[in-house]
Amino acid sequence: MSDAVPATPAAPTAVPAEARRVETQQDLDAEIKALGDAYARALKDGAAPETQPRLDFPPYRSSLLRHPTKSLHHADPETIELYSPAFGHQDVHELESDLTIQHNGEPLGERIIVQGKVLDGDGRPVAGQLVEIWQANSSGRYIHKRDQHPAPLDPNFTGVGRCITGPDGSYRFVTIKPGAYPWKNHLNAWRPAHIHFSLFGQEFTQRIVTQMYFPGDQLFPLDPIYQSIVDQDARDRLVATYDHDLTQPEWALGYNWDIILTGSKRTWTENEALGAEGDDHE
């Protein structure tokens, strides 16, 4: 197996040195293309589109030992799973949605506004729920001891933000456009620029962690993580839209990205559309 977990956590994305020598981007491209072609043929033969990433996507080496081999077992959600934890403004300070003001000076890079709505599969806004983001700085470096990419750390940028969605499901962050960065999946592996998003719905079954990408990135076809979603329409759902109306003169570029959670399985009442915000006043 080419991606045994290292005995020490010093290099979490490392594959053994031997594999690293022989596996190039070209090798990975061929694997990704073969899987994509097979999917295209299956679609043509009437298979249903795949809307989620494959848990077993061999070009992403780290998935080899970390995907269940048995089909996920269908279960009807029980009562507790039909509700979500409540988060309120006591949990998250309003300033946490601005990643550019967490230190004494201005972070380096392109300031951006990222905003959108969190909706459920029936189009209803997910109000009063927690959104968490994290990302690399403009040089493609995380402030994490295991990230040894020799790009500069930015003393004025940590890359962590949180907010609570508004009554219309909206979220908004001010941050810095993250840089692409190398990782060790194979020789010359680079991740497209992305922001990690963690989202809760009104039910625990809607919980999701995903990544938002930026339009027009040349690294998309090369990235096994992005390509683990074999369907182009599904992949496109992870790419934000540049929005010049959201862009602010002399200050920041604007991107829009809406996030759709799964459909609700619980019968809703009108009160729930207000979310958990009221809990702050208990």
Added chain:
Amino acid sequence: MSNSTKLVPTPGQTVGPFYGYALPYNKDRELLAPGSPGSIRLQGTVYDGAGHPVPDAILEIWQPDSEGNIVHRTGSLVRDGYTFTGFGRSAVGNTGVYTFTTVNPGPTEPGAAAFISVAVFARGLMNRLFTRVYLPENDEALAKDPLLSSLDPERRKTLIARRDADGGLTWDIRLQGEGETVFLDFEGTGTGGAAQ
């Protein structure tokens, strides 16, 4: 009941290795303060398909209180040490071990089997996995639980915790291979992150 999903859900992606300074937070794994009356430790190890501990996984739990009430209280991120919110998050350590301080969940319906709902995230895992950890007591309730009774005995065992001598619970997660934990698909679409 609404089964007519109109919008296609956004795909998931791996949590990656570097969530470490974003998702963990102070007292994230303490649903109540250790040593509080009624508190128990829930612990275990996350393993990959080679039987190695996974050092860069992160788990979340969501559960009713000991009476089976589903709480709607804020304060999971900024804990006051007294309010039970039902939610916890534990990054696994270098040895693959996670720990929560919580309470035994009560049954949400009379006679139902009590369990804690779990979401699993990890580097290398392309989408979160849902599962459940059941309390080992109350054989009658376990026997009639709809999920457990739909599983063969070997797989069923993966969802039931062991009761420790100190009153705590031990429950390991195996992402792959022998004793692979049962992971759940609530959508019934077969594409909710199904293994390929």
